[in-house]
Amino acid sequence: VERGNQTRRLILRRTTDIASLEGLEALSLGRLATELQLSKSGVFALFGSKEELQLATVRAAAAIYVEHVVRPTLAVPAGLSRIWTLCEAWAAYSQGRIFPGGCFFQRVRSEFSSSPGPVRDAIVAVYDEWRDFIRTTIEGAQQIGDVEAGQDAEQLTFEISALLEAANDEAVLRDSLFPYDRARTAIRTRLLAIAPNPPEFLRVAG
Amino acid sequence: VERGNQTRRLILRRTTDIASLEGLEALSLGRLATELQLSKSGVFALFGSKEELQLATVRAAAAIYVEHVVRPTLAVPAGLSRIWTLCEAWAAYSQGRIFPGGCFFQRVRSEFSSSPGPVRDAIVAVYDEWRDFIRTTIEGAQQIGDVEAGQDAEQLTFEISALLEAANDEAVLRDSLFPYDRARTAIRTRLLAIAPNPPEFLRVAG
Numbered sequence: 001v002e003r004g005n006q007t008r009r010l011i012l013r014r015t016t017d018i019a020s021l022e023g024l025e026a027l028s029l030g031r032l033a034t035e036l037q038l039s040k041s042g043v044f045a046l047f048g049s050k051e052e053l054q055l056a057t058v059r060a061a062a063a064i065y066v067e068h069v070v071r072p073t074l075a076v077p078a079g080l081s082r083i084w085t086l087c088e089a090w091a092a093y094s095q096g097r098i099f100p101g102g103c104f105f106q107r108v109r110s111e112f113s114s115s116p117g118p119v120r121d122a123i124v125a126v127y128d129e130w131r132d133f134i135r136t137t138i139e140g141a142q143q144i145g146d147v148e149a150g151q152d153a154e155q156l157t158f159e160i161s162a163l164l165e166a167a168n169d170e171a172v173l174r175d176s177l178f179p180y181d182r183a184r185t186a187i188r189t190r191l192l193a194i195a196p197n198p199p200e201f202l203r204v205a206g
Numbered sequence: 207v208e209r210g211n212q213t214r215r216l217i218l219r220r221t222t223d224i225a226s227l228e229g230l231e232a233l234s235l236g237r238l239a240t241e242l243q244l245s246k247s248g249v250f251a252l253f254g255s256k257e258e259l260q261l262a263t264v265r266a267a268a269a270i271y272v273e274h275v276v277r278p279t280l281a282v283p284a285g286l287s288r289i290w291t292l293c294e295a296w297a298a299y300s301q302g303r304i305f306p307g308g309c310f311f312q313r314v315r316s317e318f319s320s321s322p323g324p325v326r327d328a329i330v331a332v333y334d335e336w337r338d339f340i341r342t343t344i345e346g347a348q349q350i351g352d353v354e355a356g357q358d359a360e361q362l363t364f365e366i367s368a369l370l371e372a373a374n375d376e377a378v379l380r381d382s383l384f385p386y387d388r389a390r391t392a393i394r395t396r397l398l399a400i401a402p403n404p405p406e407f408l409r410v411a412g
Contacts, residue, residue, distance in 0.1 A: 101320040110316035158388040162372030182364040
C-alpha cells in the first residue's frame, strides 16, 4: 500500500506540472507510464481512467496551493496585514513557479471553462473556496476596523483576484517580474483609499 | 480564386469558434474537412499545415476583435467617453459571445503561454497592439484634461485590462452576467478618482 501511495504521489507531482504547462487534456496514462518508467497497467490500476487522473491532479494542485498561499496567509493576524500577506503569498506562488506554467488553476480553468462535467465542477469548487477565503480575509479586516465597514467585500474580492491573475498571465506570457509590481501598486492604492488608519507597511510597500 | 477565398473564410469562421472553446491545438485539417464536408486535400491546399491554420485563425480572430471592440471605440471622440466606450464595447464583445467560448485571445493566450514559437508570438503581438490601444486611449483623455496628466497610463492600462479579463473569465465559467457589473463598478470608481470634472454618464453609469 505504501509503495502504491508513493507511486501515486510521484505521478501527481508530474501531472500537476504537465497540466500547468499543457493543460489537463495533455495527461494520458500511457504518456505518464513512459515518462516515469512505470508499467501502463500499474498507472491504470492507481487511477482507472483519464478523468480520474485529471480529478486527482486538481485535488493534488489544490493541496499545493493551500500549502503555498493559504497557510502563510493564516499565519498572520487578521486585518490589513493578512490581506497584504495573502497578496504577497500569491505573488510568490506565481513568481516562484511552484507550477512551471504559472498558476495551475488559471491554466486549467481556461481549458475547461466551456467543458461541463466533473473536472470543470472540481475546478469551480476550488475557485469558490479561494474566493471565499479572500472575502473572509477582507471581512476579518473590516471587523477589527482596518478596512471601512461599508466597503463591499465581494467587490473588493473580485478586484484583488483580477489584479493577481492578470499579473500571473502577463508574467508567464512575457517572462517578466514587472506585472507583479503593477498588481501590488493597484492593490495598495485600493486598500489605502479604504483604510481609516493605513499602517506604515502599506504606505511604503512594493 | 474567389471560391478558394470563400472556403478559406468559411474554415476560419469555424476555427475561431472551435479555438475559443477548445483551444488552437484542437484544430486539425482532417477534423475541419469532416465537419465542413470539404476534401482534406482541399483544406490542406489552402493552409498547408496545422501551424499555418493556427496562425491564420489568430489573424482572423484579430480582425473580428477590431470590428467589435476597436472600431466602435474609435467612433467616439477622445476623452473619458472613449475610455468608457472601450470598456462597454469590450464587455459587449465578451457578453455577446462573438466567439462562443468568450474572449478568443484569453483562451489561446493561456494555451500557448508556455509554448514558445510563431503561434505564441502572433498572440503576444495582438496583445501588444491591444495594450497600446488602451494606453493611447487613456493618453488621449489626458491630453484634453479629462484624466489627470500625472496618472501613469501604463498602470491604468494594466488595471482596466485585468478587470475586463476577470469579468470574461468569471462570466464564462459561471455562465453569469454579474461579473461585467463588477468590472464596470471597479473601473468607474477608478476613473472617478482621477477625473478632474467627471461627466454625468460616468457618475450614473452601470
